[in-house]
Amino acid sequence: MKLKNIHLENYRNYETIQLAFPNSLNIFLGENAQGKTNLLESIYVLAMTRSHRTNNEKEFIRWGAEFARVEGEIEKKERIFPLEMAISSKGKKTKINHIEQRKLSDYVGALNIVLFAPEDLSLVKGSPQGRRKFLDMELGQVNPHYLYQLSQYQSVLKQRNHYLKRIYETKKTDQNFLDVLSEQLVESASHVLFLRYQFLLKLEQHAQKVHQKISHGKERLTLSYQPSLPIAQETTKEEIKAIFLEVLKKNQAREIAKQTTFVGPHRDDLFFLVNEKNVQTFGSQGQQRTTVLSVKLAEIELMKEEIGEYPILLLDDVLSELDDDRQMHLLETIEGKVQTFLTTTSLEHIENKMKSTPDIFYVTNGQIERKSESV
Numbered sequence: 001m002k003l004k005n006i007h008l009e010n011y012r013n014y015e016t017i018q019l020a021f022p023n024s025l026n027i028f029l030g031e032n033a034q035g036k037t038n039l040l041e042s043i044y045v046l047a048m049t050r051s052h053r054t055n056n057e058k059e060f061i062r063w064g065a066e067f068a069r070v071e072g073e074i075e076k077k078e079r080i081f082p083l084e085m086a087i088s089s090k091g092k093k094t095k096i097n098h099i100e101q102r103k104l105s106d107y108v109g110a111l112n113i114v115l116f117a118p119e120d121l122s123l124v125k126g127s128p129q130g131r132r133k134f135l136d137m138e139l140g141q142v143n144p145h146y147l148y149q150l151s152q153y154q155s156v157l158k159q160r161n162h163y164l165k166r167i168y169e170t171k172k173t174d175q176n177f178l179d180v181l182s183e184q185l186v187e188s189a190s191h192v193l194f195l196r197y198q199f200l201l202k203l204e205q206h207a208q209k210v211h212q213k214i215s216h217g218k219e220r221l222t223l224s225y226q227p228s229l230p231i232a233q234e235t236t237k238e239e240i241k242a243i244f245l246e247v248l249k250k251n252q253a254r255e256i257a258k259q260t261t262f263v264g265p266h267r268d269d270l271f272f273l274v275n276e277k278n279v280q281t282f283g284s285q286g287q288q289r290t291t292v293l294s295v296k297l298a299e300i301e302l303m304k305e306e307i308g309e310y311p312i313l314l315l316d317d318v319l320s321e322l323d324d325d326r327q328m329h330l331l332e333t334i335e336g337k338v339q340t341f342l343t344t345t346s347l348e349h350i351e352n353k354m355k356s357t358p359d360i361f362y363v364t365n366g367q368i369e370r371k372s373e374s375v
C-alpha cells in the first residue's frame with residue numbers, strides 16, 4: 001500500500017502544502033518544533049481520524065483558522081483512491097472517494113498504518129490504559145467489526161454507569177431496565193474479548209519470531225492477556241456472556257454503591273513476558289525496547305497477512321532511541337517493501353544504513369522543501 005501524495009490545509013502549523021511521495025523511503029529532516037511530528041500526525045489522522053498525541057482534536061486546526069483538512073491519494077490493491085478527513089467546530093467529516101462515511105468503522109481501515117513514536121517505548125512500562133488503546137487501535141484497523149463492537153460496548157457501558165448512578169441517587173431500581181443494559185453489555189463484550197484473544201495469538205506468533213532474532217535466540221517473548229473476568233483463551237463467546245452476566249449479578253449491590261461497572265474489557269490489561277517473566281517489572285531497559293520493537297514489526301507482518309498488503313510505516317524520531325543492532329533489524333525489515341515516513345533532526349543515525357536512495361524533505365517552520373540526494 002502506498003500514500004501517493006498529501007494535501008494539508010490549516011493543519012497545525014501548515015497553512016497549505018502539497019507533497020508527492022513517489023519513493024518508498026521519505027525522510028523529514030528539521031530542527032525541533034518545525035512541524036515534523038505534525039506532518040506524521042496528519043498522515044496518522046488521515047488513516048485513523050484521531051491522533052496518537054491528543055484527544056483534543058480541535059488542536060489540529062491551525063491557530064486562527066476555521067477548519068483543518070487532510071487529503072491524500074492511496075494506492076491499494078492496484079486501485080488509486082482519495083481519502084479526506086476534515087475537522088471544524090461542527091465536528092469531523094471523512095470521505096472515501098469523495099463519498100462521506102458516517103460510521104468510523106466504514107472509514108478506518110482504508111489506509112493502514114503502523115506508527116512507531118518515542119511514546120511507544122513506554123507501551124510496556126506505561127499504564128494498562130495505554131496498552132488497551134494500543135490493542136483497540138491496531139485491531140480496529142484490520143477489523144471493522146471489532147471497531148463496531150467496541151463502540152457499542154463503550155456506549156452501553158456509559159449508559160449503564162449513568163443508570164447505576166440514577167439508582168444510587170433515587171434509591172429505585174428498575175431491574176428489567178438494568179438487565180437489558182447488562183445483556184447488551186455482555187453481548188458486545190463477548191465479541192470484543194473473543195477478537196482480542198484471536199488477534200493477540202496471531203500478533204504473538206509474529207512478535208516471537210522477531211524477538212528471537214533480535215535477541216540472537218536467547219529470549220522468548222509471550223503476550224498474556226489479563227482479563228478482569230474469569231475467562232481464558234479457549235472460552236467461547238456464549239461462555240463469556242454467561243460468566244460476565246453472573247459476575248454483574250453478583251456485583252450489583254456494590255456496583256450501585258460505587259456507581260460504576262467493575263469488570264469487563266475496559267478494565268483488562270496485557271502483559272509482555274520474556275522468558276516467562278513480566279518485562280514490565282523484571283525486564284532491563286534493553287529487553288523492554290526489544291519487546292516494543294518486536295511488537296511493532298509484528299504488526300507490520302500481521303497487517304500484511306490480514307490485508308494482503310504491507311501498511312505504511314511512520315517512524316517519529318525513533319531511530320536515535322535504538323542502538324545500532326536494533327536499528328539494523330528495523331531497517332532490514334522495512335527496506336524495499338514498506339513505504340516509510342521518518343522524521344529526524346539529523347541524518348547521522350541513518351547514514352550508510354540504507355541501500356535505497358530516500359527522498360529528503362527539509363522542514364522549516366511549516367514549510368517543506370524537497371531535496372533528493374543519497375545519504
Ligand SMILES: Nc1ncnc2c1ncn2[C@@H]1O[C@H](COP(=O)(O)OP(=O)(O)OP(=O)(O)O)[C@@H](O)[C@H]1O
Nearest residue numbers: 012013032033034035036037038059060061062063
Ligand atoms: N494548531 C496549531 N496551529 C499552529 N501551530 C501549531 C498548532 N499546533 C502546534 N503548532 C506548532 O507546531 C510546533 C510543533 O511542531 P512539531 O511537534 O511537529 O515539531 P517537530 O518538528 O516534530 O519538533 P521535535 O523535533 O521537537 O519533535 C509547535 O511549536 C507549535 O508552535
Ligand SMILES: [Mg+2]
Nearest residue numbers: 036037038317
Ligand atoms: Mg517531533
